[in-house]
Amino acid sequence: MSRGGVRVVLEDPVLEGADYDFWMSEQEGPSRRVRVAWLRHQADGEIAGLQFLDVEGSIPSPPDELA
8 A cells, every 4th residue: 555556456356447436444434536557367356556536646557576
């Protein structure tokens, strides 16, 4: 997690470039709006880079070992 986004492991598919509501946990309060910046498909799901849309900043490209 960084100021501009977060990398997550997902079991359900998402669309690259699409916007979603994101909750860290139910105890964290309201959701944050995110955009799927990148995806890496894995056998048991996906690894996604989510960019927070409520702050200026960006998330880096996926690490080389995920490319």
